[in-house]
Amino acid sequence: KAGVTQTPRYLIKTRGQQVTLSCSPISGHRSVSWYQQTPGQGLQFLFEYFSETQRNKGNFPGRFSGRQFSNSRSEMNVSTLELGDSALYLCASSLAGGGADEQYFGPGTRLTVT
Amino acid sequence: GIQVEQSPPDLILQEGANSTLRCNFSDSVNNLQWFHQNPWGQLINLFYIPSGTKQNGRLSATTVATERYSLLYISSSQTTDSGVYFCAADPNTGNQFYFGTGTSLTVIP
Numbered sequence: 432k433a434g435v436t437q438t439p440r441y442l443i444k445t446r447g448q449q450v451t452l453s454c455s456p457i458s459g460h461r462s463v464s465w466y467q468q469t470p471g472q473g474l475q476f477l478f479e480y481f482s483e484t485q486r487n488k489g490n491f492p493g494r495f496s497g498r499q500f501s502n503s504r505s506e507m508n509v510s511t512l513e514l515g516d517s518a519l520y521l522c523a524s525s526l527a528g529g530g531a532d533e534q535y536f537g538p539g540t541r542l543t544v545t
Numbered sequence: 546g547i548q549v550e551q552s553p554p555d556l557i558l559q560e561g562a563n564s565t566l567r568c569n570f571s572d573s574v575n576n577l578q579w580f581h582q583n584p585w586g587q588l589i590n591l592f593y594i595p596s597g598t599k600q601n602g603r604l605s606a607t608t609v610a611t612e613r614y615s616l617l618y619i620s621s622s623q624t625t626d627s628g629v630y631f632c633a634a635d636p637n638t639g640n641q642f643y644f645g646t647g648t649s650l651t652v653i654p
Binding site for chain 1: 595
């Protein structure tokens with residue numbers, strides 16, 4: 432069974448631009464969560480989607496948004512990029528979420544904002 | 546949210562040595578997992594262990610949920626064990642992991 436995939440793997444953007452990252456969960460998994468990893472703040476939760484609905488959101492500004500499609504694939508969007516948005520963005524999938532499922536992470540997208 | 550603390554922050558071992566990594570969490574949890582982050586950034590699942598003990602080869606883990614801690618044991622360490630180990634806990638607030646700051650392990654030959 433294929434694992435969680437994320438595209439693109441690397442991305443360089445300019446301050447003020449916007450970016451869209453994609454995550455395809457493991458087949459059969461319906462929950463997708465997104466995390467940001469930076470050297471200063473560590474791993475922080477962005478949001479979680481299940482059946483096309485955002486169920487939970489972390490403490491990030493509104494410039495960070497996401498969505499989930501009917502096939503459970505998810506995208507996250509960051510608008511008006513800032514230098515501090517440079518980070519590794521990881522997504523995780525699980526069967527149904529709700530906290531009790533084992534989560535599996537993708538390889539991440541490394542975003543650099545210049 | 547809950548606080549997740551890992552210790553030690555850094556660990557240097559000779560190849561063949563054993564080690565114990567600790568994860569303390571400040572509230573009851575629905576899910577606790579241990580991960581190894583590879584050099585490219587991917588989090589590799591080691592254990593899904595909200596309670597009890599599990600073993601997988603040279604690695605084992607124990608979570609004592611009532612005392613709010615988990616331990617990861619690495620025996621006969623190898624250079625390929627080097628990297629950062631994270632524990633992550635979900636207090637059932639909606640599939641949201643709270644991560645510790647990690648233990649950076651270096652195994653020298």
